Amino acid sequence: MITLYHNPQSRSSGSRVLLEALGVDYAVVPLSFKAGETRTPEFLAINPLGKLPTLVHDGAVVTEQVAITIYLADRFPAAGLAPAFDHPLRGPYLRWLAFYGACFEPALVDHAYKRAPLESSGSPYGDYDTVIQVLVDQLSRGDYLLGDTLTAADLLWGTALKWTTEFGIVPRLPAITAYMARVAAHPAVVRAGALDAALAAEMATASD
Known part of the structure; x- marks a missing residue:
């Protein structure tokens, strides 16, 4: 289990x-x-x-x-939901997962807390604006990060972009909002959202 x-x-x-x-x-x-x-x-x-x-x-x-x-x-x-080890898209798939953890989230935290930017050469991600632009450029190339096929990386990114745009940390640019809508339409996202809404209500009641 x-x-x-x-x-x-x-x-x-x-x-x-x-x-x-x-x-x-x-x-x-x-x-x-x-x-x-x-x-x-x-x-x-x-x-x-x-x-x-x-x-x-x-x-x-x-x-x-x-x-x-x-x-x-x-x-x-x-x-x-993941390219096989010997698939040509395995490398790009891992790239976008690593980019999420190593660049996107650190850049967002620094941006949200209004921390003074480091020199690009000393920053693990460069700068916030570049991180966002790299993401937008990729999302503009196809329906999903790897083109026409949704992978586990899209489920991670789609969920993350939902809350980061809601908090205003990530701008609601056309490429981002269109991508979010495509991922949000996946049946698993819909099911998980309903389950989490019920769980949140249950937890709120229990804490009263």
Whole structure:
């Protein structure tokens, strides 16, 4: 059994989308930020950073969104959400997953907190405007990151762009909004959204 430690108002929503897309059995352990459940000794023993998503499968702990995405899509290849190891698009697929974790999120955090930009040569991602432009350029080349075929990378990016545009951290440019709409129409995204809405309501009631 796959266990996802999850809060519907966190980055782990993207991992739930992927699990729904893979069509595998999984259990959700909801954790309340308000109740401090990600800071308990029990959870910190699983993930010392106290962060979500956190996945446990076959006794192995997998953390970090990108690692979870790679792990699940490769572990369940029948869903066809990751290019095979010898496929020409395997490299670009990994590139856009790594770009998400190594460039996009750090750039967004610095931008959101209005941190003074580093010199490009000393920054792991260059600068925020370039990161956004690189993304827009790629999204303008096809329906999805790798062209016409949706992959696990799109489920990660589509979910992330939803909350980052809602918070105003990422601009709602035409290429971004069109891409978000295509990913949002995927049945797994719709299912996961409904499940998370119900879970959020349940958790809110329990905290009252």
